[in-house]
Amino acid sequence: MTTGFARMPDAPAFRLAELRAPACLIEGGEVAADRNGLARIDLVIAEGRTERIEPAGMVAAGAMPAVDLDGGIVLPRLVDCHVHLDKGHIWPRSPNRDGTFPGALTTVAADREANWSAEDVRARMDFSLRTAFAHGTAAMRTHIDSVGKQIGISWPAYAEIRAEWAGRIALQASPLFGADAALDPAHMAAVIAAVKAHGDGILGCVTYMIPELDRALDILFQAAIENGFDLDFHVDETNDPAARSLEHIADAALRHRFSGKILCGHCCSLALQAPEDEARIIAKVREAGIAVVSLPLCNMYLQDRGVGRTPRWRGVTALHELKAAGVPVMIASDNTRDPFYAYGDLDLVEVLREGTRILQLDHSGPDWAAAVARTPAEAMGLRGAGVIAVGAPADLILTRARDWTELFSRPQADRTVLVAGRPIDRTLPDYRELDHLMGRAS
Incomplete structure (x- = not known):
């Protein structure tokens, strides 16, 4: 042993x-x-x-x-607040041929359609959890791809895995789908039913700058209020400074006087805003009570990638500035051996080590260990963890x-x-x- x-x-x-x-x-x-x-x-x-x-x-x-x-x-034992257990370890059968974000999207979609049975999802989730447990993880929040038939496959499988792992790793799950799907009442009804039946009181989606973004956010916030859900978003995972859906989320939270927890992941384009725009957005994020998680390993892998071209930026959000403003900040594993990140082992000691280098946490205060422990535990509502x-x-x-x-x-x-x-x-x-x-x- x-x-x-x-x-x-x-x-x-x-x-x-x-x-x-x-x-x-x-x-x-x-x-x-x-x-x-x-x-x-x-x-x-x-x-x-x-x-x-x-x-x-x-x-x-x-x-x-x-x-x-x-x-x-x-x-x-550490707390990993943003992972994708349903995608994990599909790289050997579905590699990302060009390493780009669009390549990851199309490759995962094809693999999901062809291969994601309940047995497949359960086996890969369990493998990932055994890995994380061996490294010293106490709690995780995973995102569950929630589109079409997969809603009825992955959510029951997740609920079974959560019960099997109770007492070893505390699990939470949040649905993942594009913001435009929030405009479809049938889709929202199916997702909400799955969360009620198999989930942990968390709703969310991927946000990007569609014309109907504010209407989609209103639908999500209203559904969260009506059902007592917290919210978890994938936000602005791009190097386009015109992507400002983080500000729209903050505005929606203030507009709805939302009292639940909100966690926003990635927020990459925030680091590319003009100083005055960055300061305005961060002030709204703090006022809205939003917490932010950066995913340094995955974002450094995907962002600013081009064939034959050296990347020019690290792909991570303005984490120091957010923290200085009083926003709860954390880092997490994100994807593991899938088209969004070819590597990783759900080891938060590695994430803290590499995050320290990528985000230059080492000369900015002695309390960054909280970013993989106490702070994500608080964001997930886990008393006594981390x-x-x-x-x-x-x-x-x-x-x-x-x-x-x-x-x-x-x-x-x-x-x-x-x-x-x-x-x-x-x-x-x-x-x-x-x-x-x-x-x-x-």
């Missing part, structure tokens, strides 16, 4: 000694942080829960079995890295993941398990 480097005592109570934890992710302990935002702590684990959080060395040695982590960074808290389950990621540069310089393949205080088997599923779905001989 692969559990990482740390062996836990076989005792109902034990101490994890000499840890470094991001202070922004600690609740219920009075600890001081260094200039990197890391606090040296000891944790007392009892009956699978965090019983005490103390400054390192304050828990009496010998009082209980102990594991000395020698200054290694500890994180809570933090190291007294009384909470001891769901932790233990590493040997003693500071951020050590953490981000290596994949942390030797990490130990604890669920309720016990190490899990971190063996990753073999891609060969999916060969029968890819047209390959096993």
